[in-house]
Amino acid sequence: MGKLELFKNKKNAPVISDTGEIDRDRGDDYAVEKKSTSFYVAIGIISVLGAIFIWLFAVSTGTTEKLFTLTPELHGIEDLTSAAEHSGFTVVLEKDPTVSFALVGRQKSINNVTNGDIAVYAELDSLIGEVNKLPNNSEQTVTAKIIIDAPVYFNVRDVSKEEITIKLVPIYKGTE
Numbered sequence: 302m303g304k305l306e307l308f309k310n311k312k313n314a315p316v317i318s319d320t321g322e323i324d325r326d327r328g329d330d331y332a333v334e335k336k337s338t339s340f341y342v343a344i345g346i347i348s349v350l351g352a353i354f355i356w357l358f359a360v361s362t363g364t365t366e367k368l369f370t371l372t373p374e375l376h377g378i379e380d381l382t383s384a385a386e387h388s389g390f391t392v393v394l395e396k397d398p399t400v401s402f403a404l405v406g407r408q409k410s411i412n413n414v415t416n417g418d419i420a421v422y423a424e425l426d427s428l429i430g431e432v433n434k435l436p437n438n439s440e441q442t443v444t445a446k447i448i449i450d451a452p453v454y455f456n457v458r459d460v461s462k463e464e465i466t467i468k469l470v471p472i473y474k475g476t477e
Contacts, residue, residue, distance in 0.1 A: 363408040366458070370401045371416060373447050373465060377426035381467070384429040389437035390469040398465055400447055406455035420450040423465050432469065441469040 375394075382392045400421055404414060423445040435441045444464045449457050 364405065365408045365411055366403040366405045367411050367414060368401065368403050369416065369419060370399050371419065371421045372399050374420070374422040375445075375465075376422055376424050377429075381425045381428055381432065384432050385469055386472070388433055388435065389472050390432065390435075390441070391472055393468040393470055395466055399461075400449070401459075401461040402449060402457050403459045404451055404455050405458050410454065414452065414455070418452060421447065422450070423447050425467075428467070435469065437471045440471065443467050443469065 378392075385392050404411060404419070406414075425445050428443050428445060431443055444466050446464050447460075447462065449460065451457050
């Protein structure tokens with residue numbers, strides 16, 4: 302009974318009023334003051350503006366670009382060559398198939414990127430069906446989209462060419 306009596310006899314202890322609600326003294330740790338709605342709106346606006354400022358700062362600082370020039374790998378070139386020969390063509394590739402582009406990202410990260418971290422390729426398997434349908438009485442060209450697969454946190458910009466052109470020369474005319 303000692304602890305309970307000490308609590309009841311405290312100077313700032315809550316007192317139950319006639320209406321059944323607890324009256325609290327303004328000095329009580331649990332007393333809540335009501336703030337106006339404009340106060341909460343102002344705090345919300347300041348918070349949103351602060352978050353936008355921090356985001357803009359983080360995104361804009363330390364961004365740079367690094368230039369790359371790579372030759373795309375031709376996935377499925379053997380199958381395409383075989384299908385072209387079966388259809389009466391010889392495959393002639395571009396003399397300079399290199400692709401130049403800029404990689405944009407955070408300065409600390411982009412300095413560590415090497416050519417081995419980026420895959421540049423063209424899928425040629427989808428061209429086989431097209432080659433089989435072409436008439437072999439004249440020179441034909443087919444194109445394949447060049448795909449640049451860079452690490453996710455970088456952006457690829459200023460790509461020199463989007464596709465690679467493959468010339469199909471009829472076998473009876475020979476290659477040039």
